[in-house]
Amino acid sequence: MSQKTPLHAHHLAAGARMVEFAGWELPVHYGSQLEEHRRVRREHGMFDVSHMRVIDVQGSGASALLRRVLANTVDKLRQAGDGLYSCMLNPDGGVLDDLIAFRIEEEDYRLIVNAGTAEQDIDWLSRQRAALPDAHPTLSPRRDLGMIAVQGPCAREAVWRALPGSLFATERLNRFQAAEFEDMTICRTGYTGEDGFELIVPGSRMTAVWEALSSAGVLPAGLGARDTLRLEAGMNLYGADMDASTHPYESNLGWTVDLTAGRDFVGRNALESCDRSKRLTGLILEGRGVLRHGMPVTTAQGDGLITSGSFSPTLNASIALARLPSAVSPGATVSITIRDLAQPARVTPLPFVRNGKILV
Template identity: 50%
Template sequence: MTQDLKRTPLYFLHVQAGARLTDFAGWHMPLSYGSQLDEHRAVRAKVGMFDVSHMRVIDVQGSQAKPFLQRLLANDVARLRTVGRAQYSCMLNRRGGVLDDLLVYFFASDEWRLVVNAANAQDDLEWMRSVAADENFDVALTMREELAIIAVQGPQAPRVLWQARPAWKAAAGELKRFTATFVDEVVMVARTGYTGEDGYEIILPASLAAALWNDLAQAGVAPCGLAARDTLRLEAGLNLHGQDMDDSVLPSQAGLSWTVNLDDPARRFIGREALEQAGEQALAFVGLRLLDRGVMRSGAAVQTASGRGVVTSGTLSPTLGVSIAMARVPRAVSVGDAVQVEVRGKWMPAEVVQMPFVRSGTAAGSDNPAT
């Protein structure tokens, strides 16, 4: 592992805990602390915490912040009318490709916050600055590198977070999903996450991160690494930029048409013209469930009655006990169809299924907890 990788404020705690570290987007990040399966199951059944400080916070301020974001993002921030509301959106290039997917938080007409992916952060900031400069938007864009982010996820997340930080409960205890608030001047608590479970993402100064991490551990929260985060997000049907989509993929080709708001014809967001010209695409994004023993992986070929496709993300689901995947396939393919997936040089049967695969610890379409 190279020595020039970046370190989060919690790096030394991960080392002390014996975490297996990996290079992720140029950062030293914990892959797991022992058993990936145990970490995954802790989040589904109880509660786990993730260091996601490699993701970057970009604050957008100024008198034209709102129109700037309406131009920049495919979703429409005008729909955020309540202070603290969050929205998931794609940021597109002029060809309609997904430069990044991100969360945007509304705090005032001239005060917004974005959380972007680590691998794209610098390019994102440069793109935003170029749009602001070229189109004369009066905005200030600040990457808040002094901040850390800890995600606390799982059905017991509210209980343990207020146990670790009881003083925050008065401000954040009644937060609804996709809402955020500042519990003091420097700590933001958001009821968001990337696991398909209830939980919070806490954005706070790096100087406060280790104490919160340790207090959460004392409250019984299991530290979890990137490996569990990946299987959790895949079970939840959540995309990973750079794998399920990139700047050459249109939102509709990644199952993200719902994040594109075309309601206002006057809102000419970047990429809109390309999307309108593209019309209905030949490719669709679907979930797959393997019907044989094996594991579908990214890049695996998919054979359908309508032609070939490709797996974008695949894994062995710890919750369901079978291999699941997300795939880009011909648009004619639909839920219930039988397909074949190439696994280690062998064609294996699979079926097209509805996503998410797991919702709040339960197999989608089932009334019983998934085990």
């Protein structure tokens, strides 16, 4: 049976179409996915992302454990509230999960991981902790917490209206920083390519916060808009654009790998000698149809594969992320077979859209 978030009744009352996603029953849209997408690009929208899982890593050896399991390094987190995006790798360099890590204080961290990999992540962290005899941090899955993402160019101002006093706590936050406000954590992060906040909220307070945002004029958006927004922003979806069989460099995530001398981490040896003959890049369909996950791509330099694809409301065209031979240059024309017809597509750098601006 699918799990339900504390806001499940609100979604039903708002007329949401519900779907199963990663073991959760979540809203895919509230009537118009297209309008929800456009509203976030031009103003703001809010998403129930309580399926994302929070894991607290605390106590002696917490830093040592995260230095071991993350391809990026928590040594970059200099002060309370600093965060970073990273992949957690297997020994072959494959991506077990992508996550955000925040420093709460010394030897106290909070991880935000994907719903579909959360239990595997906890097990992997436990096993890696056992390999560090002098590290004994606690791993605490926080099932008492939910998450609301408020995204868009006017999103922060909407949060400040909805939550009086939050302006003082959060107005100086940079991207990938977080601050405590009352009983919640407000993070300047998101999965849409727009500015905004992600609020980590006690489950018992989710309804009150959601209603306060609604009273401030923020309308809900579903998983459908979240997916097209993140695709336009060139952001990977775990299980589609990368997984345990792909490494960061072929998933456009080489920027998340820190190979600072002297720091060992699981998967480092594999990454230092990995095959980089393919990479993740963008496609814009110039023919007819819609690009979809799993479609093969034919190029002059060899075959590739679409990992994510959909219609882009902002570009008014079908776009995709595709893993292609690294020798394929931006601007090149490639071929995708759609309904037995070869259709041309143009290779483009990522992202397609950020902060409301078309970049291709």
